[in-house]
Amino acid sequence: MKRRGLVLFSGGLDSILASKVLEAQGIEVICIKFITPFFGQRALKDPEREKARVKEKYGLTLELIDISQEFIEMLHDPSHGYGKYLNPCLDCKILMVRKAVSLLEDFGASFVATGEVIGQRPMSQRRDAMRIVERDACADGLLLRPLCAKHMRPTKAEIEGIVDRSRLLGISGRGRKEQMRLAETFGIKDYPTPAGGCLLADPILSGRFKEIMDRYRDPDTNDFLLAQTGRHFFLEDGSWLVVGRNQGENRQIEALSRKDDIIIKAKNAPGPTALWRNYKDKASKEEVLAIFRRYVKKAPEDLCIVMNVLSAEAREDDSNLGHEQ
Incomplete structure (x- = not known):
């Protein structure tokens, strides 16, 4: 035995x-x-x-x-x-x-x-x-x-x-x-205090997870991890914008980016990193840029925003996404 x-x-x-x-x-x-x-x-x-x-x-x-x-x-x-x-x-x-x-x-x-x-x-x-x-x-x-x-x-x-x-x-x-x-x-002195460690029981995050499940057919681990960081905006065209709140979140957002995501940054001013996912066309571009500008501190009048598409094909198709003044 x-x-x-x-x-x-x-x-x-x-x-x-x-x-x-x-x-x-x-x-x-x-x-x-x-x-x-x-x-x-x-x-x-x-x-x-x-x-x-x-x-x-x-x-x-x-x-x-x-x-x-x-x-x-x-x-x-x-x-x-x-x-x-x-x-x-x-x-x-x-x-x-x-x-x-x-x-x-x-x-x-x-x-x-x-x-x-x-x-x-x-x-x-x-x-x-x-x-x-x-x-x-x-x-x-x-x-x-x-x-x-x-x-x-x-x-x-x-x-x-x-x-x-x-x-x-x-x-x-x-x-x-x-x-x-x-x-x-047993001589165990240092142990965790009892608390729910499951994010699905969190009132805010669980609502965000449900939004993702309702909007997208096959959300995966990456989607649910992305949902745990930054500010989130679900747009009418079905796309999803995530804006970092600090340097740590900016790094995490970039680490979670994948093919066909768009990474958005301010080139000539301190600001967040944003990720635009599931965009189908450029219809929501102005809305996305307007949201992004809100979180660029002390933005100059000639603010330059760089939108980098993480796909060679998409870069060719949407090359004019490049820079926004």
């Missing part, structure tokens, strides 16, 4: 504790952090550094897995609907558990575990919701919740003796005192 498990790792205290409870039984734990455009992106900037940080801080082995495309497909029509905003909490958990189950053989593991606590979250951690996750993720008998296992049916790993059920916990409810005591037992 393989005494190895995959733990869905958010980086929050509960997933850390679930990992430690299993490790205390001599079980080898591999922490799986799933990445989408809406959570976990920071870890992808330097994966090896993130793995080293988790190893040094908590003694845990971390693997990063990008599920952006699968997640975006699910987001368009989640079977169990959305939360208060655009957050498909139940379908999100189902997707991650199903993916983890599909990885068991690859990692030589016997079960999947999460840091869930029954009754802690109103949408995804009710008893009935937790049962739905098992069913829809095809994870019957494979999904272990170490922190609240004594309130749940025994899993296959417990029945087969891979995990000692008597050493699992029976935490429930929204309080955090038991988790904090457990953290002290």
